[in-house]
Amino acid sequence: MSNDSIFSLFFFITLLVAANAEDEHIFLPSQLHEEDSVSSSSSCTATDPNLYYRPVIGILSHPGDGASGRLSNVTGVSNIPASYVKFVESGGARVIPLFYNESPQKLTKKLDLVNGVLFTGGWATSGPYLEALEFVFQTALEKNDGGDHFPVLGLNLGGNLLIKIVADQADVLETFNASSLPSSLQLWKSANDEGSLYQRFPLDLLTQLSTDCLVLHNHKYAITPRKLQYNRKLSNFFEILATSNDRDDKIFVSTARGKNYPVTVNLWQPEKNAFEWGTSLKAPRTENAIRVTQSSANFFVSEARKSSNRPYAQEVRDNLIYNYQPTYGGTAGKGYDQVYLFE
Template sequence: MSSHAVWVLFIIAFSVCPLPSAGTRSSIVLPSQLGLGSPSSCRAPDPNLYYQPVIGIVSHPGDGTSGRLSNATGVSYIAASYVKFVEAAGARVVPLIYTEPPEKLLKKLELVNGVLFTGGWAKSGLYFETVTKIFKKILEKNDAGDHFPLYAVCLGFELITMIVSQDNNILEEFSASDQASTIQFVESAKIEETVFQRFPPELLRKMTTDCLVMQNHHYGISPGKLLDNPKLSSFFEILTTCTDEDDKVYVSTVSSRNYPVTGFQWHPEKNAFEWGSPRIPHTEDAIQITQHAANFLVSEARKSLNRPLTQELLDNLIYNYSPTYGGKAGKGYDEVYLFAQV
């Protein structure tokens, strides 16, 4: 191309996209000129909320790996996926070791802003007694004016069903072990102010058509049996149901009518943080479910009135322990925190 042709192209380009002149530069308007303030005048956080929330997670009997990591008497564990679940939403964790003396556990409840009951198998003995005491204390704290949330996952939901109904034989058998499933919303349920309140409408729709939630349980409760029990029906509102491998319908998500208590028969933590089963959903939609569920728990915990003493909290955080990799067997939990009997 000749130099003349290049010059002609330059002139054409300049006429179409002229360089900014001094006058053009002065037309750029900064946020401060619009009255939007400057970085030094950021809006103050809500003084009614606590932005350093802590969640207490109750340990479960055993090592979480059928004895592959520890056969010690009295050992208990917390799957690291529950810890990561809480941390992903902006909170820290204090382990509530179920073998600790009751007075120590109750003291630890003053260091946290909410509690999580995990999945597992134990439904009797010291573990059941400990969960019962903590559950009653959670209700007491709410009755006294502290907004103190509870998430009860899988076994955790089964346990509070037993506790609220005062019937240790209330549960029914279902075939939903290692199964991804859809989730069906109860038409009469109001999802405002529940775990589903901030889920995008499209994600809620996909949950009813795509297998985006992970089930891993042999027990549960049917909608009819829950509604026929006056204690349960007055305490819980059924939000969702699921269907097991034998086409039996069970309650999969509940919300307490009067307390910040949410029960899941499914596992909101597994999608993002567990890899032992090939059936665990790991799609972007599935990960969003984990994140939205975690966000709701922590947003509720920020409403708590608890303001723990810094040093006492630091001494009890789960950061004082190290997780153990248990996923080499290709099943079960990928990581667990192990606790010796206290």
């Protein structure tokens, strides 16, 4: 063996011995008994026994296929855009579809399986859909009156219909130029109160909401702050959290919440920022806009966790939206990306 080979072998053995010697002195933090080390699972904070960590949200379906007949022309078909489902799931809840055209008895049974309800945007403002929405809303109020914390979230059209129902006045809304309108928000003092949609938003994001266009308004009708405050039924029920301006600089109520009920009306649509891409609507896509979506979902689901309802697990599984398959509707480059169809 040459001198070079002997030297190389000696050098390799030296390194190996040194590595083994060092390994003998490598310890986990818990083996060192350091006071600030992360210990075993026994250090995990206990969950709040008053909260329900498997919340379920009921979403009321809307008449039609959500695509002007491109996906289905079956009589009685209804839909739930998948973006609303993803929105709820991103907050940590599951979804049970509530069919607007099923009997009140069936709706009541499903409402006993959920911990809150969401009313989507859309086009229907009368007939069986309005009757179903009003029935579900009244049932939700009754659940709250009975001691269950049962949140309601009305988005866009869903929010406007709640305003009309509470006002008991068909013409309480006015026209606004706010279709496909990226917008900022003017937050009112009440936006900081406990139970407000904005209470759980990070402070830096609240600042950005007032200066940047982080939300999407897409509606032709809304209510002015003055009209809401001077309508006795509305002012007794709602308080204003945020307002916004349309393209003509007219101010409308963008977010309101129930004074005595966990009901939130929101005319901007948080689900579109993160979950709708086929639409031509100008939804904000910045990182802060996505944080708005996430913070909104976290708020709504956190409210649902306060529900005292503990539904039977198998009945929940039998009715979950997982039993249905979404249809890709965005292939035409317009409309919802995905839609759940119920025929």
